[in-house]
Amino acid sequence: MTDLRTRRADDVAGLGRWRAGAFVAPALAVIGLFLVFPAVWTLYLGLTNYRLTGLAAAEPEFVGLDNYASALGDPDFWRSLWLTLIFVLLSGVLGQTMLGFSIAWALRRAPRSVRTVVETLVLAAWVVPASVASFLWLALLDRRGGSLNAMLGTEGAAWLIDHPMASIIVFNVWVGTAFSMLLFSSALAAVPPSQLESARMVGAGGWAQLRDVVLPNIRGHLLTNTLLITLWTFNTFTPYLLTAGGPRGESEILAVYIYTTAIPGGQLGMGAAISLIMLAINLVIALGYLRVARAAAGGQR
Amino acid sequence: MSPRDVDPRTLRVHRVPAPVRHFLSRVLLVVGLGLVVVFFAVPMLWLVTAPFDADPSLRVSWPDWTLANFATIAENRYALGALGNSILLGAGTMALVLTLGSLAAYALSRVRIPGRDGLLYALLLLSSIVTGTAAMVPTFQLITQIGLIDTHVGVILVIAGGVLPTVIFILKDFMDSIPKSYEESARLYGASPLQILWHVVVPTARPGLAFVAVWAVVQVWGNFLVPFLLLRSPDLQPAAVLMYTFYTEGGQPNLRLLSAFALVFSVPVIVMYFLVNRRFGFRFHGGIKS
Numbered sequence: 001m002t003d004l005r006t007r008r009a010d011d012v013a014g015l016g017r018w019r020a021g022a023f024v025a026p027a028l029a030v031i032g033l034f035l036v037f038p039a040v041w042t043l044y045l046g047l048t049n050y051r052l053t054g055l056a057a058a059e060p061e062f063v064g065l066d067n068y069a070s071a072l073g074d075p076d077f078w079r080s081l082w083l084t085l086i087f088v089l090l091s092g093v094l095g096q097t098m099l100g101f102s103i104a105w106a107l108r109r110a111p112r113s114v115r116t117v118v119e120t121l122v123l124a125a126w127v128v129p130a131s132v133a134s135f136l137w138l139a140l141l142d143r144r145g146g147s148l149n150a151m152l153g154t155e156g157a158a159w160l161i162d163h164p165m166a167s168i169i170v171f172n173v174w175v176g177t178a179f180s181m182l183l184f185s186s187a188l189a190a191v192p193p194s195q196l197e198s199a200r201m202v203g204a205g206g207w208a209q210l211r212d213v214v215l216p217n218i219r220g221h222l223l224t225n226t227l228l229i230t231l232w233t234f235n236t237f238t239p240y241l242l243t244a245g246g247p248r249g250e251s252e253i254l255a256v257y258i259y260t261t262a263i264p265g266g267q268l269g270m271g272a273a274i275s276l277i278m279l280a281i282n283l284v285i286a287l288g289y290l291r292v293a294r295a296a297a298g299g300q301r
Numbered sequence: 302m303s304p305r306d307v308d309p310r311t312l313r314v315h316r317v318p319a320p321v322r323h324f325l326s327r328v329l330l331v332v333g334l335g336l337v338v339v340f341f342a343v344p345m346l347w348l349v350t351a352p353f354d355a356d357p358s359l360r361v362s363w364p365d366w367t368l369a370n371f372a373t374i375a376e377n378r379y380a381l382g383a384l385g386n387s388i389l390l391g392a393g394t395m396a397l398v399l400t401l402g403s404l405a406a407y408a409l410s411r412v413r414i415p416g417r418d419g420l421l422y423a424l425l426l427l428s429s430i431v432t433g434t435a436a437m438v439p440t441f442q443l444i445t446q447i448g449l450i451d452t453h454v455g456v457i458l459v460i461a462g463g464v465l466p467t468v469i470f471i472l473k474d475f476m477d478s479i480p481k482s483y484e485e486s487a488r489l490y491g492a493s494p495l496q497i498l499w500h501v502v503v504p505t506a507r508p509g510l511a512f513v514a515v516w517a518v519v520q521v522w523g524n525f526l527v528p529f530l531l532l533r534s535p536d537l538q539p540a541a542v543l544m545y546t547f548y549t550e551g552g553q554p555n556l557r558l559l560s561a562f563a564l565v566f567s568v569p570v571i572v573m574y575f576l577v578n579r580r581f582g583f584r585f586h587g588g589i590k591s
Contacts, residue, residue: 007475015494023408031424034462038439039431045439103337106330118334121341128348129523131365131544136344139351140351145359147343156444173343206326215365235432237526241545255434263530272437282430287512290426 010300012264039279045272052266059271067273076249077274081256086233087169087253092233095173095228100180100225102275104188119181126178134241137171160243164251170240180225187221188214220292227289231282303464326358329376348567351560358556370561379535380562387566390528390539392517393457398468398517399510401461407474407498411484411541421473425468441530451533459527464520468513475509476502512581515573522570540566 015023027031046067047171071077103122125133140147141159149157160167165176189215199213220236239245245252245260252260258278262271338421343361351357352371354364374380433440441450442461449455479502487497503510525541532538537554544566547559 015408017380017412017414019494020412020414023404024414027405030397030401030458030462031428031465033442034443034459035428035466037433037435038443039427041443043437045442050442106334106337110334114334118338118341119574121338123344123574124345124571125341127571128567129541129570130525131523131541132348132567133344135544135559135563136347137358139347140344142359147347147359147361150360151343162406174341182561218393231429233469235434237434241525258434258437263441268438270444272442275435275438277434279430282432282435286426286430290308 002261006247015065017134041096042272042276042279045269046276047273048269050267050269052245052263052268054266056269059135063269071273071277074178076252077257079249082255083165083250083252084254086165087172087239088233091169091172092176092192095169096176096180096229096233097225099173099220100177100182101184102182103152103177104184105300108188124180125174126176130175130238131241133175134171137167137174137242141167161247164243164247166253168242168253170238171242172233172236176229176233180229181223184218185222191217220295223292224289227285227292229284231289234278234285305407334569335590347560348564352554352564354560357560369564371559373555373558374565377558377562379538379543380409380558381535383486383538384538384566386537387539387541390453390456390460393453393520394464395517396461396519397457398464399410399514402465402468402472402513403503403506403510404498405465406469407502409469409482410473410476415560421466421470422575425470428463428466431463433459433524437526437530444531448532451534451537453537455531456528460521460524464517468517471508471513471516472506475506479505508580512577515577519573 022100047062047064048060049056049063049066065257103118110118128136138160139145143149143158143161146159148159149155195213195217196209199209204212219255235255237259239251239253240256240259243251245256253275255278256275258271261274262268265271346361347359349463350364352359353366353368354362355369357363357370374384408414409421414420424456431570444450444455446457449458483501484497487501494499523541528539529542529545532542535543538546540562544559544563547554547562
């Protein structure tokens with residue numbers, strides 16, 4: 001009996017290698033075809049002059065690194081990259097992280113009812129589908145009928161046209177703060193009370209407690225949060241629903257730039273080249289995240 | 302210590318009496334939380350008032366209560382169809398992902414395949430890098446080439462490919478925790494691997510399967526980019542994309558329709574989110590939305 005059990009320990013269901021392979025294969029096929037293959041094909045597409053219509057659509061030619069050269073020589077590309085950087089930095093790294101942390105910190109010892117109200121509101125903004133969220137903001141910021149102009153008494157101010165970047169940044173803070181809030185409130189709950197207690201005993205004020213006890217304790221969460229938020233903010237397409245990249249490309253972050261170049265603009269090869277640049281940046285962020293996650297897991301043990 | 306040795310900066314802090322400092326920080330806290338509530342509530346108020354207003358405007362106002370706006374959904378040529386399309390895409394993706402995901406997760410959990418963990422992590426990493434946005438051009442090209450452009454199958458396959466690595470990862474975690482003795486005894490009575498999977502593993506892993514099912518539906522329900530890229534015909538569009546066309550085409554938005562439609566479209570995900578959150582709390586990438 002014992003003998004049988006040890007022999008079968010790693011295959012209790014009697015699947016066998018072949019049948020196990022057959023179980024895994026369909027999932028791998030879908031992943032391979034619709035996730036891995038597009039990524040690999042970007043490499044090839046980016047080297048061609050593929051277009052949606054016209055001669056280059058029928059017979060695409062291999063153009064080598066021309067797409068990359070023209071992308072890197074195009075001021076529109078650099079502007080888009082710069083706008084993306086500002087967008088990620090202000091709405092993700094600063095906005096969502098700091099607001100999420102502040103809310104979590106403020107709610108730590110708040111009455112239960114206050115906590116429920118605030119958390120539900122922040123979560124609702126996160127859960128509502130992106131198309132609905134963006135329409136709510138279109139209504140809020142509308143030039144003539146919007147609530148914001150009514151509240152501020154700035155009748156006729158066209159926020160989306162005059163301040164497109166500020167609009168999508170604030171919008172993205174509204175949509176995404178819930179994740180940081182949830183992450184930090186569970187992180188703050190795990191800070192050892194004894195450490196806070198002894199800090200208070202030696203007379204540390206709120207600010208000193210935060211700096212010397214809380215922040216060192218949640219450093220891993222802070223890094224995790226920052227990297228995930230960066231990845232998500234960098235890849236979000238939702239601002240397109242608010243400004244469509246306009247006016248005159250003033251809010252054309254990279255995701256929107258790829259879309260307008262490739263689909264309405266018809267330059268698939270060029271779009272693929274920029275996609276590859278985006279994939280490379282994603283890879284760097286994700287590898288950074290893995291490193292941090294591994295270091296955190298090692299540190300806990 | 303003579304008074305002269307004291308750092309003037311700390312001196313200034315200590316000169317503010319503790320009760321005053323305490324009071325000031327309370328005031329700051331209340332004002333701050335008040336601003337947070339206003340910031341998050343004001344845009345949201347429109348969604349809960351306008352659908353019930355007999356004559357909704359873009360501005361948030363106390364509604365002139367009516368339920369008539371919900372009737373406009375049935376009057377619109379595409380609105381009900383779009384909600385149907387969202388359900389179809391959600392159910393299709395869920396079915397595909399659950400079937401393929403649980404088969405793969407089960408095999409990976411029970412059989413020692415060389416390089417298994419490496420494979421899983423590589424796939425998970427890949428799915429966070431190859432997002433809908435970064436891979437939109439090759440995905441569009443691929444779906445066009447294999448003739449699935451403007452079909453629901455194309456949308457389902459692309460979304461399934463993106464979420465499957467996470468699904469397998471979560472399900473494998475659940476299945477790892479199922480005691481192997483259950484299967485051993487089933488096998489002793491002569492059950493085949495598929496029978497064991499269906500009668501023993503699936504019922505035991507039900508919480509995991511439920512979580513993954515809801516998670517997959519939420520991913521599809523709110524997805525704008527993939528159907529926006531891959532579907533052209535208006536009668537195939539899901540609600541997420543149709544809402545956008547309500548606004549941009551035809552100049553003035555039809556607010557009675559839009560507000561009612563937005564609410565009907567949002568309620569299912571809100572309900573699902575709070576149900577799952579109550580059951581599972583803040584796990585797996587911070588709950589249901591990633």
